[in-house]
Amino acid sequence: MTASVSDDLVGLLGDVGTIIFYLIVWGLVFAGTALFFGIFVPFVTGDSLLFAAGLIAASASGVDIWVLTIGVGIAAFLGDQVGFLLGRRFGRPYLDKRGGPRTQKAIAKTEWFYTTFGWWSVVIARFVPWGRVFIPVIAGVGRMAYLRFVTANLVGALAWGVGITLIGYFAASIPAVKAGSYVIAGIVITASIIAGIRAWRSDKAERAELAAHPVTPGAPTSEG
Template identity: 65%
Template sequence: MLRTAALDGQLSDFLASTGVVLFYLLVWALVFAGTALFLGVFIPFITGDSLLFGSGLVAASSSNLNIVVLAVGIGIAAFLGDQVGFLLGRRYGRGYLDRRGGRRTQLAIVKTESFYLKYGWWAVVVARFMPWARVFVPVVAGVGRMNYYKFLSSNVVGALAWGVGITLTGYYAAAIPGVKSAAYVIAAFFITASIVFGLRTWLADRAQTRLEAQTSTGPHNTLGG
């Protein structure tokens, strides 16, 4: 939660120096760019759960910010970001994903494809709470030619549950003392889950890489003997 507190302070400073309109636009733009422009691959903390929770905290402490405008705007930005990712995947296909980043990114894409194939419609919703999956699932769904209306419905549910839900959690954490502790626990759960998921993915990638290396060298050694 220290990182969330630091971001909260930065957002408060930004609001004080630029005003309400630019604050709204900054938060919405970061949420949109997190998936639409793959910004979440490089700076997931700035475009993910902590941004939403921190902006909710700032809204609760500022009489100038309207939490309804902020939360609805975040939900719309999240929705539009995934729509762009889906359309890019459908338009440009697997080659578009192949051009994304280095080896670590490619491993994340492979894991995301497996996640999407396993959970389908629910993958789009659940991926919202997983930093890497949040970025790639919409594109993978587009590449996989997921029915557009199914993606549309799952995207709406995910954008509301994640974008609006976590923003309101941050707001009520500060606005209602009685739920403050519970709200922080919920936010901590989401952020911790994101970190754990990323760590598990990294460890699984390393294990898979070692297994592939052993598999590839095994037959070669046998033939060489």
């Protein structure tokens, strides 16, 4: 089965071409934060994408792992820069328009995370699906010093983007763990897909409930 998965991945790479493969991976990493694409589909823009890309690079002779990882690092860095600038330009109302109640709760938690950890929150959030999406914007809203954000963003892009991609590559390159690496990748991707679908359905249900029973200003809530 492992050989079959590897053959399928390499076959897909042959169909789209190496350059297109690079662009797809880099584009998804960038869109995950810059375009809020990672809110409901973290499995497409997060850790599992990078790990799987590293696996493919190890299995396909046409993919240069260093070109891939450097591009991932740049895409991750630029994606967060865009999020930061959007937050600084449009302020808190920009976040208020994102998603339903569940998303707003995640934003509130991310704001607490940013207030608590400051510079380090930008680095750590790379490894947290929701934090990865919202921290750059929240840092911009909070008027974090630009150079402080740039340094934190750079460290995070290297640790997360470059680091996880290389882990996937070397996991597939070591014979002793090559077979298991595909199993691990499959489990991570499957779990991420399930989590993304559940998040999307939950947020959709909360939006429908809020539309059917809107809360008037000043009215008591179930959390009060």
